[in-house]
Amino acid sequence: MKTFYIILILITMVSLSDVIRRLLPFKVPLPLLQIILGAAIAFPSFGLHVEFDPDLFLFLFIPPLLFADGRRMPFHEFMGSRWEIISLALFLVFATVVGLGLFIPTLMPDIPLAVAFALAAVLSPTDAVALSGIVGKGRLPKKMSKVLEGEALLNDASALVSLKYAVAIIMGTMVFKTSKDYAEMGVNFVLMAGGGVLIGFGVTWFYVRLVRILTKLKGDETAIQMIFLLLLPFLVYVVAEHLGASGILAAVVAGMTVTYSNTMSTVSISMRFQANSIWTVLEYLLNGIVFLMLGLQIPGIIEYSIERVASDNGIDLFSLVSDIFIIYGMLMFVRFLWLVAMKHLRKILHLKKGLVFEHFSTKELVVMTFAGVRGAVTLAAALSIPLYISTSPTFVSVPARYQVIFIAIGVIILSLLVAVFILPLLLKGFTLDNDEIEQEIKVAKAAMQQVALSSMQILETRLVSNNELKLDPQHITDIHNHVARGIRQSLGISDAETEYYDLLELRFRLAAIRAERAELMRLKSTRQISEETANKLRYDLDLLETILAGREKQS
Template sequence: MEPTLFAVLAVVSIAVVAAFSERLKLAAPLSLVVVGIGASFLPGVPHPAIAPELILAGVLPPLLYSAAVNMPVVDFRRNIRPIGGLAVLLVVMSTLGAGWLFHWLIPGIGWPAAFALGAVISPTDAVAASSVGRRLGLPPRLLTVLEGEGLVNDASALVLLRSAVAAVAGSVSVWGIVGEFGYAVVLAVGIGLAVGVVNVRVRALLNNDVLNTAISFVVPFVAFLPAEELNASGVLAVVVAGLVTGHLGPRHVRATDRIAEATNWRTVAFLLESGMFLLMGLSVQTLLDEVHDDGTGVARALLIGLAASAVVILIRVVFVAPLIAGLHREQRKAARLKPRVETAQAALQGDEPDSGVGARLRRLSPRRLRRFRERLDRMAADIEFRLTETLGWRGGVVLGWAGMRGAITLAAAQTLPAATPGRAQLVLIAYVVAITTLLAQGLTLPAVIRAARVPREDPWRLRTEYVRLMGTLAGVAESILDDPELEDADGTPFAGRVLDQVRSDTRLPAEATTGPPSQEQIEIAHQYLRLRLRVLAEQAERLQQARASGEYSSAALSRAQTALDVETARFEQLGQAERG
């Protein structure tokens, strides 16, 4: 089959399977794997052989970058302990445990090759877990931990795999592995920081959303390639670059450029993720044939793969228990620290001028006092987060079961040296682990979430917090508009009608802050949304008529279409939130 025709059919298949998965309330990655496995046994269906380097260096960087850009740095920082534990310590434990199992079950494999295969199956793929979790309304902190783990654990596993492969060819000490790991992490973080900052600064100079998006497409590789060339973790460099870009982007990059970039990146990430899972299924028949021709035994490889799946699942469940206990201790510590922080904040506001804290604060310079206030406010927010956004044992159950492996495991398995004894069997074992955990855990994860009764996100709390934030922003607008010295860029005062219109657009409705809405207010809000969407639909129809008549220029039509699209999308999202 022609490559172009295969690519077209693959994209169409991905879209169709994803659409049916949404109707069936299944995660698309799971459906794509099942469809790919079934198609691999059909006559005439091609079994594409894609070099693993293409996946690790061509597909993985943009996928991780697109996820990291959307990960709030504050959330990542607040959850660095569970993310680090799952992405580093758990990967090491899984590598050691699975390596011991492989050395016991596979004669003559040797410890280095056993640990290499253990590193291959150690990283989880959080795509399916996060997609199921979002659909079922998991708490934001649990989703953040799952997604953060998926961002970082690939780097840990690939560094361990590199060390194990090097040990196959020679001798590598434990301290050598630790030193290589530290070097890879430190250098990768530095490269990622530099690339992220330069990326945002350069794109801030451009006034074109197409050019901005085009540059964003190469940023993952700009971070990945030099890090890999210097024997650092290219994957981690990409993640750091994405986090920095997502954090600094709203301050420097235009909103129009970010909207266009987000839409394009969602499409790219969807196709890359879906393509990897479809390829994962299509490769099964070819791999079975290779193991059969090798004579190492398909049945034995399947049994070892199932045993390894059980081992990595068990290790994760055992690891999560003390992790949740540690988060509970962290919560108790935050509760003890909260009164002290509140006392310091009261002293800063002058409510307790005679306290010892207030006396010490008065001795600080204005600059140090401002920095202290910023750190104190950040500490208070972190404490409130730890007290309200808790995981508990219910979240721990879901976290322990959401350990599905994915396409990265398959790509990493293909990088095992060709001279490795029984290589085809080892690759098949990795496939069995990936597919078993993906399907067995992925398909049962919704039932586990329901059985654990994980509390869903409180929509009223989220709405209240949103209203409070909008009230703060409305206050900023009022302070600007009430400034008697407010002038235009040319020094002339603004017209009164202009000030009134801007004040009306930015004022927060009075009833928005008065507790839970009544049934009448809810119905009025629904009517407003329906009427606003109807008006926008009529405006869009009139715009199409104007386009057909040719009475307006293309530039005017394009600008009007963009404004209508943004407004319609905003109100459609509000309507979905109200219905949800």
């Protein structure tokens, strides 16, 4: 019952957090407010205490959230920014682990080098969910948001792999002495990443085939399809982790494969509506619980850190807090230097083509720097360190565990606070891509209207040739014109013909909608419009068809 009560409290607090945010006289980003609420209800003397299991946390929260992010990342857009994303999600992570890992022992001499590398790995992954909660959806230019989203999708895997190797060094199960050892590490990383990609794609391919088989069956299979869709991210994660591959990459690739295969275009409209509704609610709850869980850990960690500081000579709370600011500053400094290097990569390596960063101004590079906020994966990774290495005899005597966790939590909160105050100021005057999206919508609607007119003309010709019409040909032409212009008016027909007229109008409208949807999918597949524009227009068509189909059944 205790577990049930905790879940109920967390869901209730997530629901109330948005209400509280709207009632506040000043604007507070929802993730930050949820962290504050979590800390408030976990007050050490009387609050809610939740035991944090990092492995369970990674399994329950990370796969569905990354799967949902992967679904929103169109494959062709990801491939278009693949080198920018890889430069941040892979090479920047390793540069951060090495640079920050070498810097931390100079700042905190009591922390061993391997533990410093573990802390650097913990602090490497960024959180796109926290960023969107701070700046709002659509506030970043598209060229930035796609790279940041792609970075957040992939850098979790590279950071956790780096952490795994750092922990192995601490425990003494892995020693790097020769170049062969480093080569073996590189091969293992490639196998883990490649295995995650292959497993994510392979398992999802079987899921897509299953959905298409279920779609062809008679009857409403929506519930079964939804269950399989909800289980998919957990399935690929478990299979990948069991086989020694990256479960995080498998979940990301699974989400991207579902979108790339156009699976949602082949299922029923009710399935699409339910999938969108359920995933929207699920994402909202999971994201909220993640930040509440972060807040829940803060009072206990601070209390424990104060106790350790009191029993530890040479360490005081002020130095720990100042270390948080210095390490965060170093983290942002490494990120900014890397972005500047990527801006001048073509000149440095004499390449024919540079990265998109080449066209970024210094202000845009600063925005990209502070947009690298830390969140859920950093929390889970930091809290997992004691569980992994508590049995290590070399680590028990080192008073670094609580320092690592304290600093990681502090950097998460500081990155959120800095982003809250700095990013809105930096984003003032930025030109967004709203005009481009509006132009895409206009072009798509014009093309869809032409196809809709053609489909109605074909339907009219078929009805005339089959002698299925009971109205005067002029009335048919009027219906056709009225549907094309989206209006209804009296055609001067008798009351006995009114019901038939309504059914005929419905047939024309449904034929037009289905033709528009087919044209919309063609525009998306030929990349004349973006995935975002296609989803927006398809939702409108699905909603209208559902209403009209309901009227058709009633008739």
